Each structure stands twice: as C-alpha cells, then as structure tokens.
Amino acid sequence: MNTNIYDQYQENKRFVSVDCVIFGYEEEKLKLLVFQRAIEPAKGEWSLLGGWVNHNESTEDAARRVLNKLTGLQDIFLEQVHTFSDPERDPGGSVITVEYYALIKIDEKASNLLEDYGAKWYTLEELPPLIFDHNILVEKALERLRLRSSYEIIGRKLLPEKFTITRLRNLYDQIFQKQFDPGNFRKKILSLKVLERLEEKDMSESKKGAYYFKFKPKQEGEFNHPIFKRSI
C-alpha cells in the first residue's frame, strides 16, 4: 500500500460501488440485461450488474472490469449517468454507487457466460422490480440515453455493421417510446450525412428492398445541437 497523506481521515472512508444499466437491441426491441444478485442482502433478486470499486482503479475501469468479466467484451460503450449516495439506499449498509449505462450488441455476447451469472434480457415493458433503487437507476439511464440520442445518431454500438434506415428508426422508436414518421425520419437522418449507403439491399422486409447503410467514421465535433427539436 502506498503512503497516503489523507491517512488521518481514515474515518471518512466509504463503500463505493458501480452499477451498470446494460442496453441491447434485438428483434426490434430495446432490451436490458439484469442479474440475480449473488450476495446478501436481497440475494437471488433481480439487480443491475454491479461491483466494488477497487483501489487504484477509476469507477469507469471498475465498470469495464465487471462488464468484461461478464460478457468477455473489450470495447464497450459506457457513459456515466449519476452517483447515488442516500445512506439508506442499500439496506446492507451505506454504499455510494456510481451509475453507468452500457450499449452492447446482443448477438456479440457469449450467452453461456450470461447464463452462469443468472442473467436475463428483458424489454422495458417486461422489466421486473429490481432491488434497492435500481429501477430509478434504469429510469435515469434511459433519460440519459434519450438525451444522447437526441444530440447524436446512436446505434454504432447497438446495430450490426450494416442496417436499414427502417431498422435505425425502429431503434429510435424504442428509445423514445414513440413512432417516428418514416419519411421525415429518413429525411432528417440522411440530411445529417453520418450514414453511407451501401449497394446491397435487404430484401426480407419488402418487395422493393431497402438499402443497407453503415456509419461513416466518427467526425470530431460533429453534433453540437439537438437533432430533433421535439423528440423528447
């Protein structure tokens, strides 16, 4: 252990954890990965993925560590959401938790790993009651995901390499829980010039077929303004 000038304040040390709201997209549905809690209190109940923040580790590193242990994935999109610190929030003791949300492609994960952990994907509507304040954390993560999605076109981490505009629109329908107008959505998205049209078409959804698109490489400072004035 390295010397620490704050050792005189040992009294003030606190339990700090991270909790991850894991979003995925599959079968035209935005889904959320939840776990059966492995330790007391509330052992066996549904919970977000969490873990202690180790010494000499940032909270983001801690979140990546627990996510990697679980999914085997290395390059996961993470955004910090909020820190919850009500001393009563966890009946097991006063724990400060830093919340992140993660976006992952569902087909990428090693599903056998997930089963070992008693994990399960739920749609937003089917989500069961979670332990402690975790349902509030989910709400907060969803708010933040919506905010982000209204400033940039999200999907790089949720959709496969190539996808149709209809599929992207469906993702946005799911995130905002509303129906975007197909024509207007297409017009708006294409006007942003962040997608590149491929020559290949997806013929499974219509007779005419829908062009596949992929994301152009990310530009610096691409999105400074809200994209949709009234999406939220």
Next chain:
Amino acid sequence: MNTNIYDQYQENKRFVSVDCVIFGYEEEKLKLLVFQRAIEPAKGEWSLLGGWVNHNESTEDAARRVLNKLTGLQDIFLEQVHTFSDPERDPGGSVITVEYYALIKIDEKASNLLEDYGAKWYTLEELPPLIFDHNILVEKALERLRLRSSYEIIGRKLLPEKFTITRLRNLYDQIFQKQFDPGNFRKKILSLKVLERLEEKDMSESKKGAYYFKFKPKQEGEFNHPIFKRSI
C-alpha cells in the same frame, strides 16, 4: 456505529469528497467562487470548494453542508455534474470526488464569511489555474449549466427578484459566451410564458425605461424540449 453487512469488504472502502463549482452573477458578469486550499497538498493554491462526504450523509447533503458553512445560505440550487475517480487525480492520495455546481445570488452571501476562507470571485476569463483536475471540473460544470439553460430559463437563483429582459439576456450571453439578438431573445423568452411583467420600470439604462419582470411560480413538466435549437 451501526452494524454493516458489508464489513467483510472493509478493504474496498474509499475516500470520497464533494467539489462545488459556485456560479454567481454580478455587474453583468458570470462569476465563479474559488478558494485558497486549507490543507496539504497544494495548501494555499486556488481550488474549488470541497469537503469529505461523512458517514450517513449523501453527497448532496455534504455539498450543502460545506456551502452552508461558507455562505450561510440554506436554499441553494445544486445540480450533480460528474464523478471523477482517476486514482492519480489527487497527488495526496486516491480520492473519488462527486462534482456539483451551485447557483447563488452574489449579493446574498455574507462576504465577511468568504474573506475568512480566502475566497474570491473570478470571471470566467480571469479564472486562475486551479489545483488537480479542478479546471476540468469547471469546464464540465459550465457545459452542464449550458445544457440546463437550453432546456429551461435559468436565472431564478442567479438574478434578483425583479429584473429586465436585457439583464436576463446578458446572463445568457455570459453563459453561452455569445451575443443573443435582443429582439429575437425577447420574443423567444416571452413566448415561453414563464415570466410575469411588473408595472415598475428600470429607468437607469434608457430614456424609455425597461419593464421589470419576475419568474412565475415553477410549473411541473414545463420544459421538455430544448428552447434554443442552436444555442450550444
């Protein structure tokens, strides 16, 4: 000390602090309150207001406690910004800090209290280098203040009871570091119907005089959409 089911994880306990970016508005300038640090390391250097998070206290309570000790104010607007946790961020030891920004009326504070703490108001341009990552915290707080100001009309906590539209516009000019068009700003603000015009005029700035306005009581769910499409 109450019993704690997590006692077996004592090893994992961490130092947790709060840091406050304190915004005020005075003489047509957005200002920031900074302090001469009272403890080692970097004792005497400019720093944000901070403090340890005590047991049985939320981070927001901790922020209110240090702000109240300093200013005597009870009802301070606070918004949580971000949690910084790089183990190397504080050379004195690995400390996780939860950042808040506060909005206060400069004339309200007991300035003698401030002097005891070696505090000083700086404009954004004049802000000196701060310790550790505190300049980054300031940037982050400013970003968050801008985001909030683009979703609701801020000023309840920064302006006096009654104020002119010009004064509110000047505050927005300061926050976004740009010049809003006087006519268009007025039109936009009044269309939101959050201000109430008083009969009294401020005659100090023009021959015609400018009506004073005050905020109407806050409505629930008033602002769901960005107010200014391109303010950021």
Next chain:
DNA sequence: AATATAAAAGTATTATTTACTTTTAAAGCA
C-alpha cells in the same frame, strides 16, 4: 420643443418540422 436613447414591437426571408401523397423496384403470382 427638439434630441437622444435603449426598449419594444414589427417584418420579411429563410430554414425546419410536420403530416401527408405519390412513385418506385422487385417478388409473386395469374
């Protein structure tokens, strides 16, 4: 009474959003 000032109101142009309708490409039949 004339002048000067910034407030307040007004206006015209352009851009964006919204709610639609029409056309199109290709598959699957008759």
Next chain:
DNA sequence: TGCTTTAAAAGTAAATAATACTTTTATATT
C-alpha cells in the same frame, strides 16, 4: 408476360420557428 402487392423512397404543401433586420415608442435630458 403482365398484373398485383409490398414497403421503400421520394416528393409536396402547410405550419411553425429561426434569423436578420427595421421601425416605433416612451421618457430623460438638452
């Protein structure tokens, strides 16, 4: 072969909002 069906893709017209201005107004000062 050519008719039908489908959702994609393109197009359109009206309403709303943003922007860059100009004009009018109320009142203290000269």
